[in-house]
Amino acid sequence: MGIFDRKKDTPTAPVATEDLGLLGSQATKFVERVLEIGIDGKGTFDSAQKVADDARRRRSDPERVVDDIVGAHLRLAAGNGFVTGLGGFVTMPVALPANVVGFYVVATRMAAAIAAVRGYDIQQPAVRSAILLSLIGADSDDLLKKVGYQSTGKLANLAADRLPGAVVMAINKGVGFRIITRMGRTTLTKLGRLVPVAGGAIGAGLDSYLLKKIADGVREQFPFKATLTSLPSEN
Template sequence: MAFLGRGRDDEEARPQSALELAAHPEADPGRLASTVTGLVENLLDTGIDGKGRFDSAQKVADVKRAEQATAEGAVDAVVRQHLKLGAAGGFVTGLGGFITMPVALPVNVLEFYLVATRMVAAVASLRGYDIKQPQIRSAVLLTLVGADADDLLRKAGVLSTGRLSNLAAQRLPGPALMVVNKAVGFRLLTMAGKKSLTKLGKGVPMVGGVLGAGLDTYLLNRIAAQARHEFPPRNTSH
């Protein structure tokens, strides 16, 4: 599932190129900026709104809400579903060892963030937030970078909001949100490069698959915990 590059730029923005750019951003700043824009657009368009067989965050939230007795039960179910997806992706990446990793790794790293985006957005929806609202969509992306979110907001000239869900109250204009989103995109590419290096050290067939599944599950669990914190139920005080 390629979610870097659109239309005629597809060939220039393959996932492999994205990881190379993350490792050497100084090599082509213009192309890096284009890649970041494509990454952010696709995380928002596919990760939140869904595309093809990849259901939207709202649909996932609605299905789990219908299956569970409470909203919090649905949140737990959403997290479990996405942890399984993350584990499966990580296992497949490491399953073939170094032979298949050059192809599988870039796809896995980027699809990891696609799954994480949908998970966070679904949690936000179940907690009572409008994930169609631009500020909430930016808050979803910021949740992916964890403790770095406040730093990115400061660098983008946005005042710290406490919890990221409070971005909605600031009514930030579109240009400001674009700056925030691009800052997240740059940080995600950097994180993707580090994640790749970690997995390259686990290139033993089968063993690599188990370790890859464990790493992706661990990282998704951290993002899920961050999502629960950043998007508290709307009927409680922030």
């Protein structure tokens, strides 16, 4: 999947990507919460940077560090306990099942932790947008075209770019919109009814499969940016 290579000239295409009504509002709230919890952490849910730093203390080989991060998040998804672990943090005024919101929070933290290990500043708006784009796979190409960019490179190219705030907002809202509409407009009309998309072993297995696909994409799209100095080992 080739994603994002900005042309030198600033694009003039409109940055509005999706409907500005209820779905647009929900999309914005969704991505704000996913970024807030998934990257910055909240309560007992560690930030992506802490996850990355802790993993680097345990391993000297950067690839093994990434393996550990992915493995830990796959176990979290397979155990189907991430919603319980997040508690009320996943509650938001967006009509999505709590387990769906929880999944994307976990996926965002995993992607951000991998990016941090590989040398990207996950506090930068463009990097955070690239992390969000990794959640929607091939849909990223279409979304980026809608905001006026050609998708001819890797997501890592986005990290070096200083995007206008309006473009960052359009990308983020577009990602949220894609995720929400994947769940179906019928679900969105049932405000207050948080119905699981799948339950039990089937749900946990599907979560793990989807998370692994996201992890594989992040590994490809965020190559090592620079040689990093390992943190001191605790062992």
